[in-house]
Amino acid sequence: MQSIFLYAGVFLACIMVLSLYRAVFGPTVLDRLIGVNAIGSKTTTLLILIGLIYERVDMFVDIALAYATLNFIAVLAASRYFQKKKGLYDEAEGR
Amino acid sequence: MANTKPDNTVDYQAFSPFKPFEPPTPPEKSPLPYVFTFCVCMITWLVLSGKFDFFHIALGIVSSAIVTATSGDMLLKARRIAGLPGAWLRFIAYVPWLLFEIFRANMHVMRLVFHPRMMDLIDPRMIRFQTRLDNEMARFIFANSITLTPGTITVYVSILGKYTVHAIDRASGQGLPGEMEDRVGAIVGE
Amino acid sequence: MSVLDIVATAMIAMGLFFFLGGAIGILRFPDFYSRLHPAGKLDTMGQFAAMIGMAIYLLNDLSLGSVLTALKILLIVVFVFITSPTATHAIVDAGVRAGLAPWTKESREGRR
């Protein structure tokens, strides 16, 4: 069972690299935000997988919950920031 | 070529910038929201903590009291409490149906993602419709349900209940508001 | 392997499959609005399936601690189901207010 979790974790990490492409090369700021959000949701799962591998799930669950919370707040704050400070409008006009 | 022009323009008039006007009401003196918040916090604390000795339960009581004091009026307003247990039961009955719909939606999106001619299959469009739901909570559940189910994302909900929805293809947006609105309406008893 | 192990493995595999779909979807789809569909839905479903699988695996040894940990994982799932649509909605709202034009079939056919 441990090896299954290990392979699942490695697979998840590979998928996160795929999402990283959108976060780095996304044409607009919001595309990067989507990439970051996708990486965050995968990390939450990965943290619990790591907990299962080390057989200390009770510790890693707390970290995963805190990570999910902060990920949500970060995405919300970033989207609000770009709404208000108009960082997006130049990009939108350029397209 | 589609025979009708897809409605992709954005109606900026529908986006109201301001909070809906609420005439100042006298603050409700009812202690019920605070009691409710305290109980919910205490249950959550017991699940989180997992230690049932006196010291940790005392810490939990202090923490729940702090949360109740700082944000006890956030979870719900006093006048809503009357129909609460029934609404919760109906909501729990609604969840399995929603989960099944989410599963179907995911299968649909998965088919699009892995389809080699994906670009021909998708046909994004903006859909607008007026809901008949009156309750803010019902509108909230409805909006989140739309976001979670078949190829649709709620873009905006205006104060008057006008929904703007982005649909990934023609089939996805056709069922709206439809059955889901009826089921959400049944939760709040409309 | 017990029955619970097999169920848990199947659930985790399903979750990883959905995650893979989400990752490929946000690479393949043409514009920002349509990319949100795989990002918002498939990732939520992937998290749901994988976490339920892990919670089922924890129930192998039925003690108070493992049941509470499984409950905490369920708490994360509920949290994700509330916040994920909201995050998706916040991003799409920012895009609409910034005036990003949605990609349509006509815009592609007009370009040809």
Added chain:
Amino acid sequence: MRAFALITVLMVGGLLFYGLPDFPDWGDPASPASTHLSPFYIEQGAADTHAPNVVTAVLAYYRGYDTMFEAAVIFSAGLACFFLLRTFRQKSIETRLYRHLPTGVTLRIEEGGKTPEGSDEFEPIDSHWVPYDMIINLTCRLIVPFVQLFALYVIAHGHYSPGGGFQGGVLFGAAIILYAISTDLRTAFKRLQEKAVMLLSALGVLIYAGTGVVCLVLGGNFLDYSFLAGILGVDAVMARSHGILIIEIGVGLAVMAVMVMLYYNLSSAGRHDEGL
């Protein structure tokens, strides 16, 4: 002047690099820290402080001085942000929006017009308005209490799980920031005023240092919590455990207040009139 600064930086950097080879290798098992210090922490930590999580024992008990000055550094970062950004002069805005509360009429006041400042009947509206969003608003109302409770749980269970004052403080501050994002800055001020934030951040550091001073007065060393046993009415080991909890609370308060202070000042450029 810039050349002088560059020369200074280069010289200090060169000195540091010159001293680098004398340190033991990274992760060297034969270094003094690995042969003497770490085994002591690992063997004695749980017995001394009744904290299964050895990181907490090291951070809050054995190396309490370091952590105290970390909290002080965070406090001074908040102070620096306050002194650099906070301005009490009103910016001249061309047009302002006010809402007359009894009727709901929105007034638009052009530049130079008389503003109903200080009246209870008028509520200012952001000129770069915060878009009202029902979904975000309701979600935040639903989850803010739980995020706060989770933050308090993280602070209180620093002995058993990864966590403690810093992490819990960040989560509690994030909950308040979430509330400020979902409504607007003025509504957040109604719940947590600027003065309260300043007071709490100082109070957090004061709780930490004050615990040390109380130990000193009771005849022990600075931050030696076992001398709190007389006050708390428990034995020495449990007194250390409770002492760790007390300073975690202090650190949590300081971090929470500084997070909120940074958000208030940065999001409104120090004017505290309208934020994200």
